[in-house]
Amino acid sequence: MADTAPANATATPTDTPEQAKFRAHCQQWLATNHPGQPTVKLPQGALELSDPAALAWLQAWQKSAYDAGLIGCDYSKETGGGGLTNCQAIANHEMLRAKTPYLPNIIGLGMAAPTVYFHAQDEVKQALLPKLLSGEEIWCQGFSEPGAGSDLANQQTFAEKKGDSWVINGHKVWTSLAHFASWMILLCRTDKNDKYNGLSYFVVPIKAALGKGVTVRPLIKLTGETGFNEVIFEDLIIEDKYRLDEVGAGWKVAMTTLAHERGAGMLTTPSAGGLVTEEEKGTAVNSAAALIQLAKDSYRDGKTSADDPVIRDAIMQMIIRQEGFRQNQRRIGAKALNDHPMRLPLQFKLVATEIGQDIAQLAYEIEGIGSSLNVTDANAPGGGQWPLAYMNSFGITIAAGANEVQRNILGERVLNMPKSK
Amino acid sequence: MAQATNFGFGEDEAMLRDSAIKFFDDNCSPDKLHGLVAADSDVNRSNECHWQQSLWQQIGELGWTAACIPEAAGGMGMPLVAAVALAEEAGKAAFPSPLISTFNASFVLTAAATDNANKTLAEIATGRAASLAITNEKGSWEGSDTDVEFIDGKLSGTAYFVQDARKSEILVVAAKSAAGVGLYVVNADSTGITIEADSIIDLTRDQAHITFDKVSATEVAAAGDGDSAINQAMPSILCITAADMVGTGEWLLQTTVDYASTRIQFDRPLAFFQAVKHPLVNVMLAIDAAKSLTYNAACAISQEPENGEKLARMAKSAASDMAVFSSSRAIQFHGGIGFTWECFVHLFFKRQMHNQVLYGDAKYQRAKLADLLMGKAA
Numbered sequence A: 001m002a003d004t005a006p007a008n009a010t011a012t013p014t015d016t017p018e019q020a021k022f023r024a025h026c027q028q029w030l031a032t033n034h035p036g037q038p039t040v041k042l043p044q045g046a047l048e049l050s051d052p053a054a055l056a057w058l059q060a061w062q063k064s065a066y067d068a069g070l071i072g073c074d075y076s077k078e079t080g081g082g083g084l085t086n087c088q089a090i091a092n093h094e095m096l097r098a099k100t101p102y103l104p105n106i107i108g109l110g111m112a113a114p115t116v117y118f119h120a121q122d123e124v125k126q127a128l129l130p131k132l133l134s135g136e137e138i139w140c141q142g143f144s145e146p147g148a149g150s151d152l153a154n155q156q157t158f159a160e161k162k163g164d165s166w167v168i169n170g171h172k173v174w175t176s177l178a179h180f181a182s183w184m185i186l187l188c189r190t191d192k193n194d195k196y197n198g199l200s201y202f203v204v205p206i207k208a209a210l211g212k213g214v215t216v217r218p219l220i221k222l223t224g225e226t227g228f229n230e231v232i233f234e235d236l237i238i239e240d241k242y243r244l245d246e247v248g249a250g251w252k253v254a255m256t257t258l259a260h261e262r263g264a265g266m267l268t269t270p271s272a273g274g275l276v277t278e279e280e281k282g283t284a285v286n287s288a289a290a291l292i293q294l295a296k297d298s299y300r301d302g303k304t305s306a307d308d309p310v311i312r313d314a315i316m317q318m319i320i321r322q323e324g325f326r327q328n329q330r331r332i333g334a335k336a337l338n339d340h341p342m343r344l345p346l347q348f349k350l351v352a353t354e355i356g357q358d359i360a361q362l363a364y365e366i367e368g369i370g371s372s373l374n375v376t377d378a379n380a381p382g383g384g385q386w387p388l389a390y391m392n393s394f395g396i397t398i399a400a401g402a403n404e405v406q407r408n409i410l411g412e413r414v415l416n417m418p419k420s421k
Numbered sequence B: 001m002a003q004a005t006n007f008g009f010g011e012d013e014a015m016l017r018d019s020a021i022k023f024f025d026d027n028c029s030p031d032k033l034h035g036l037v038a039a040d041s042d043v044n045r046s047n048e049c050h051w052q053q054s055l056w057q058q059i060g061e062l063g064w065t066a067a068c069i070p071e072a073a074g075g076m077g078m079p080l081v082a083a084v085a086l087a088e089e090a091g092k093a094a095f096p097s098p099l100i101s102t103f104n105a106s107f108v109l110t111a112a113a114t115d116n117a118n119k120t121l122a123e124i125a126t127g128r129a130a131s132l133a134i135t136n137e138k139g140s141w142e143g144s145d146t147d148v149e150f151i152d153g154k155l156s157g158t159a160y161f162v163q164d165a166r167k168s169e170i171l172v173v174a175a176k177s178a179a180g181v182g183l184y185v186v187n188a189d190s191t192g193i194t195i196e197a198d199s200i201i202d203l204t205r206d207q208a209h210i211t212f213d214k215v216s217a218t219e220v221a222a223a224g225d226g227d228s229a230i231n232q233a234m235p236s237i238l239c240i241t242a243a244d245m246v247g248t249g250e251w252l253l254q255t256t257v258d259y260a261s262t263r264i265q266f267d268r269p270l271a272f273f274q275a276v277k278h279p280l281v282n283v284m285l286a287i288d289a290a291k292s293l294t295y296n297a298a299c300a301i302s303q304e305p306e307n308g309e310k311l312a313r314m315a316k317s318a319a320s321d322m323a324v325f326s327s328s329r330a331i332q333f334h335g336g337i338g339f340t341w342e343c344f345v346h347l348f349f350k351r352q353m354h355n356q357v358l359y360g361d362a363k364y365q366r367a368k369l370a371d372l373l374m375g376k377a378a
Helices: A017-033 A052-067 A088-097 A106-119 A122-134 A250-261 A290-297 A309-332 A345-366 A368-372 A381-398 A403-414 B011-027 B030-037 B053-062 B080-092 B099-112 B115-125 B226-262 B274-303 B305-333 B345-357 B362-374
Strands: A139-142 A158-162 A165-176 A183-189 A199-204 A214-219 A228-239 B130-133 B149-151 B154-163 B170-177 B180-187 B193-197 B207-216 B218-221
Touching: A017 A088, A052 A122, A106 A122, A106 A139, A106 A183, A106 A199, A106 A250, A139 A165, A158 A183, A165 A183, A165 A199, A165 A214, A183 A250, A199 A228, A199 A250, A290 A309, A290 A345, A290 A381, A290 B362, A309 A345, A309 B274, A309 B305, A309 B362, A345 A368, A345 A381, A345 A403, A345 B274, A368 A381, A403 B274, B011 B053, B011 B080, B030 B345, B080 B099, B080 B226, B080 B274, B099 B115, B099 B130, B099 B154, B099 B170, B099 B180, B099 B218, B099 B226, B115 B170, B115 B180, B115 B218, B130 B154, B154 B170, B170 B226, B180 B207, B180 B226, B226 B274, B226 B305, B226 B345, B274 B305, B305 B345, B305 B362
Parallel strands: A139 A183, B130 B170, B149 B170
Antiparallel strands: A158 A165, A165 A228, A183 A199, A214 A228, B149 B154, B154 B207, B170 B180, B180 B218, B193 B207
16 A cells, blocks of 8 residues: 555665666666557557567566666676676566556566576576566566366476487477467477486576477467467477486475465565556555545445445455565565565465455445446446456466465465375 | 564563463363353353452462563563464463453553653562553544543543453543543552442453542643544554454464364364365364464554554454454354353363453454555545
8 A cells, every 4th residue: 555654665775776776776766767658559568468568568668667777776786787786676676666557578587597507507597587577588487287276296398318408399388478489488398207216497588499399379368368378389399408407306406496486585676666557546556545435436326435433444354364474575685584485485476466356256246236337337446457357357366376375385484284195 | 674584482481481381280170261261150150250369369479571661661562473382372261350451451551651650660560460441331442432521520420341440559541621531540459439340151260340530640641642542553462362362362273283183073084074174174264264363463563653544454354353263263163062061161262252352353344454455435
């Protein structure tokens, strides 16, 4: 909520001198270089991108923020980063405050970059990370397969060593942004006799291999949008230098990816505002505070939703949950108030996605029967964004390890309960 | 004004908290507690107040009651998060003591900010136990609602739902006269005071209604100033109550996780089954949100008081719902054992039941919060 204590406020007293200087730079740059309202229609998030013009507009924004040093701040200079320490969170916070658009290379920044950074050869890092951070090259993630969803280690895509190269065959699915991606992070099998130690991890130049061993086919989501795909590998040959870490160490490398995907990694993921519409208008999906204005502007059973005590209570519940989540992120930094170092970080994905889903479902109720109108209907309240957000919310409660898997992880790794398998 | 990123919980606060952890480890294990407060399971047992006064004296010597009292009034002037941490640990031990009631009385006296209030605070800082007698028969949490009157310099009437009344030496009483509600301090053993203990569910506390019959008292807030002092202190009171629930909830979580990890049924530990494992993870999520909201609110009360009330109501709401959830799951997952008197869980379950409704349950807090954030409903 804009009007309650932010986790990090403008002149944070605990900024190091380097951080304080960097924060001032971010504020100064954003004051004159905000890209303004988009000139093309943007979807609700980067994972829904399907229009090349929308992608190009967002790539230009990511490139300008990268050139100004707001993206990749904590990566080394040799890999195209800023060479700073703990400054990405500051850039993120300033971009959030400035309500900048979201960044299009979301999988590259959130998952591929830290994995490449921690596990690739220097030559590969230096070649790939600058264009990843700038957004010039989009990345996708080849983890899920038809038979490997929650049971991620059940990989069947196979990489066979032939001379100095690898030959890849298999079938990846639910692959967001593959239709735009130059590169894929790929988890696959190199040994059929060992479930976990038989996995290896590669970076794959998929765009360069389209039609030459790689086929990308769009999948249509339940919303009717595209954005994710299936990817078929047929005798794709790649160089050994694109292997990350040792043969057989794929599961370990995948843990680096997943830790960052779930918000529990070593490096802070660059993220910009994403508030394409404003909280005050009641249309900022993913914001509980926006529900207040929405309820004042909406009718439910013929009456103003904001006057219904049941709706008021439900809105307060959501605001409290979202503020609790934000304060959890702040508490991670207060070591004396954490008994177990992974207890809060491992909750991030689970809690964030369920709050987002429940906010959208409550907005759906607040809008009453008007919620029945699709984004394609001119009379849809708020352009139909809330019902769309609700439908899309299942993407992230399922992806990155379904939330049921997240609960197993928390129960087993934080609370030390016996494994459920 | 910006809040400190560490909630203002620094080295001094951590040291104080660590001393509390050791104190409760040494003195208040669950089996000792059960022996103290639950030795008699007879439903018609006498309504005695079970607690260890010697431990309370040690607490006074450790300086806990002085921690958050302003230095000008003889205290240590620590931020509210220090008391929150102590209340959290007291909750984890379900500790029978007037610690919470004394904190809450000191918040009201600090808000009153008169010379007489400071004199009482100085006494509390030395370890004297206190409690608030500010609630009416209908259980209103509004500072302006009291059934006690102040007439011709004397208190008359009855205060209800007074926490840890029989453990407290000092009472801070809200009483009304023609000029409005004032606050008055009396010694609990003064002539004209009758303390009638309530028979309550929570075995780790006591509660009473207290009747005043023309009792002389010292004015600590003038008539007309008392309700605003209570309202000003209420966010701190809510934080302390929420902190107690967070600590109690953590004990319930860890104890239930331990039990579910060792109790075998169908050849497996209970916690192998996701029907048990996942709700326990949900309890952890609820505790963590309530804890972060509680430290956030306590920090705001010290560093940006204009946001104190709404953040404290968020904390108490989250903590009250968590109290129900953590305690209900603890009983349920302890199975038939959990439903017995001999199992320690009921002590913590009942403490959560008490905490849930004390100073307003979750729905009450959210109704107040909605008025603050949305304006009143038409």
